[in-house]
Amino acid sequence: MTALTQDPAYNFAYLDEQTKRMIRRAILKAIAVPGYQVPFASREMPMPYGWGTGGVQVTAACLTPDDVLKVIDQGADDTTNAVSIRKFFQRTAGVAATEATADATVIQTRHRIPEVPLHEGQILVYQVPIPEPLRFLEPREAETRKMHELEEYGLMHVKLYEDIARHGQIATSYAYPVKVEGRYVMDPSPIPKFDNPKLGGCPAIQIFGAGREQRIYALPPYTAVVSLDFDDHPFTASKAPHDCDLCGADESYLDEVIIDDAGGRMFVCSDTDFCAGRQTAGHRGRLSPKAAGKGM
Amino acid sequence: MTAQALSGGFSNPPHQSSHAFRAILESFARPGTLLTIRGAQPPAPLSVAAGTALLTLADGTTPVHLAGDADCQPVRDWITFHIGAPLVAPQQAMFAIGRWESLAPLSRFHIGAPDYPDRAATLIVLMDGLSNSGAHLTGPGIATKTLLSLPEIAAFQDNAARFPLGLDFLFVAGNRVAGLPRSTKVEGA
Numbered sequence: 176m177t178a179l180t181q182d183p184a185y186n187f188a189y190l191d192e193q194t195k196r197m198i199r200r201a202i203l204k205a206i207a208v209p210g211y212q213v214p215f216a217s218r219e220m221p222m223p224y225g226w227g228t229g230g231v232q233v234t235a236a237c238l239t240p241d242d243v244l245k246v247i248d249q250g251a252d253d254t255t256n257a258v259s260i261r262k263f264f265q266r267t268a269g270v271a272a273t274e275a276t277a278d279a280t281v282i283q284t285r286h287r288i289p290e291v292p293l294h295e296g297q298i299l300v301y302q303v304p305i306p307e308p309l310r311f312l313e314p315r316e317a318e319t320r321k322m323h324e325l326e327e328y329g330l331m332h333v334k335l336y337e338d339i340a341r342h343g344q345i346a347t348s349y350a351y352p353v354k355v356e357g358r359y360v361m362d363p364s365p366i367p368k369f370d371n372p373k374l375g376g377c378p379a380i381q382i383f384g385a386g387r388e389q390r391i392y393a394l395p396p397y398t399a400v401v402s403l404d405f406d407d408h409p410f411t412a413s414k415a416p417h418d419c420d421l422c423g424a425d426e427s428y429l430d431e432v433i434i435d436d437a438g439g440r441m442f443v444c445s446d447t448d449f450c451a452g453r454q455t456a457g458h459r460g461r462l463s464p465k466a467a468g469k470g471m
Numbered sequence: 472m473t474a475q476a477l478s479g480g481f482s483n484p485p486h487q488s489s490h491a492f493r494a495i496l497e498s499f500a501r502p503g504t505l506l507t508i509r510g511a512q513p514p515a516p517l518s519v520a521a522g523t524a525l526l527t528l529a530d531g532t533t534p535v536h537l538a539g540d541a542d543c544q545p546v547r548d549w550i551t552f553h554i555g556a557p558l559v560a561p562q563q564a565m566f567a568i569g570r571w572e573s574l575a576p577l578s579r580f581h582i583g584a585p586d587y588p589d590r591a592a593t594l595i596v597l598m599d600g601l602s603n604s605g606a607h608l609t610g611p612g613i614a615t616k617t618l619l620s621l622p623e624i625a626a627f628q629d630n631a632a633r634f635p636l637g638l639d640f641l642f643v644a645g646n647r648v649a650g651l652p653r654s655t656k657v658e659g660a
Binding site for chain 1 (some may be wrong): 488493495499500531532587613
């Protein structure tokens with residue numbers, strides 16, 4: 176864990192107190208109505224839209240000086256987006272940072288849920304590009320708002336049905352729509368559908384922030400979350416049918432990496448903390464240095 | 472305005488409000504959980520938790536209704552100086568604060584609109600004490616079942632029946648808080 180002292184030029188966690196109160200009120204209403212998208216007055220942040228401005232504002236409103244922050248981008252702690260957001264909060268809030276999922280109290284994530292199960296007391300903050308699950312089916316906000324009001328979600332089932340008619344299966348593999356507590360259909364952000372089963376019954380608080388679209392929504396702990404499906408085409412959480420080539424895990428979500436120009440490729444855990452933890456514990460995969468001698 | 476109105480605010484607003492909000496967030500996300508918030512020293516009859524919750528959540532953009540004995544000059548002065556919130560009738564309030572008996576009838580408060588259920592009032596209820604006993608709570612945020620000493624049962628059942636519309640409650644006693652969002656289902660002991 177590394178801690179920095181807060182840059183005194185900034186208010187704690189960058190945002191002014193008035194803005195934080197506004198965001199905090201929106202978060203509480205989002206918790207009270209799980210899955211409903213609460214409008215909020217999103218601020219311009221010192222990073223472009225699409226780089227997690229919604230998630231950053233939610234994290235800023237939730238952070239306390241005692242928090243331990245973890246930031247991941249597609250499961251990785253060491254990619255540009257994760258590194259810059261982590262440094263942003265180390266500088267403006269002086270909070271401790273960690274890469275270990277179990278040690279973190281606030282985790283900001285782009286498009287993954289960590290492999291290690293979350294526990295009570297943790298908050299998982301999602302960066303969301305398009306919060307409205309019906310937006311690509313109905314571009315008018317006034318119409319989608321009415322559809323949520325009337326619980327009119329037939330269009331979403333038509334979309335999933337057309338997937339089956341065209342491809343023989345539901346081809347949606349990320350941002351797979353879910354129904355929350357039997358009421359609101361919600362976009363879980365572009366997480367792979369492999370992560371969908373972890374949304375429901377989660378002991379941690381999950382908060383979704385969309386900066387450009389100015390929406391916050393949330394799942395309290397132990398909320399019932401069901402991925403939409405049909406009786407004869409049940410939802411399945413899919414992943415690449417391989418083991419991790421570095422740690423050998425067969426239960427984690429994998430990234431495919433091209434390793435040469437002859438079609439060679441490897442599969443590695445997208446969750447870098449999970450993979451590194453397994454390697455430290457002695458697990459080896461097909462392309463691990465120690466296994467390389469006999470394996471290749 | 473008396474000198475008392477000028478004191479009793481946060482000494483370090485960014486840090487104190489962040490700790491208070493996290494406790495309030497946890498209490499809303501896990502109904503029935505009793506948590507501690509502190510930092511404010513408001514005039515009676517407001518408790519430490521009531522004042523801290525107001526400082527954390529209310530400001531000049533959130534109309535506040537003072538109910539019953541909470542509607543006294545020291546409280547009005549304290550809120551005006553520290554928060555700047557407009558003090559309004561129940562029908563216009565985003566936040567209301569008072570004892571359970573004086574908040575009734577609840578139908579005066581906004582329960583949100585069908586297309587904007589978030590536009591509902593939050594009621595801060597002044598209690599003598601809070602404990603994990605009495606009413607049974609189930610719903611989002613609760614793994615199986617939990618208990619909370621609610622002042623009444625029927626009003627909260629009616630409120631939950633209106634979901635996704637409805638009021639959200641924050642119970643405060645001393646420096647303790649417990650949240651009860653509209654999503655929680657309440658049953659008698």
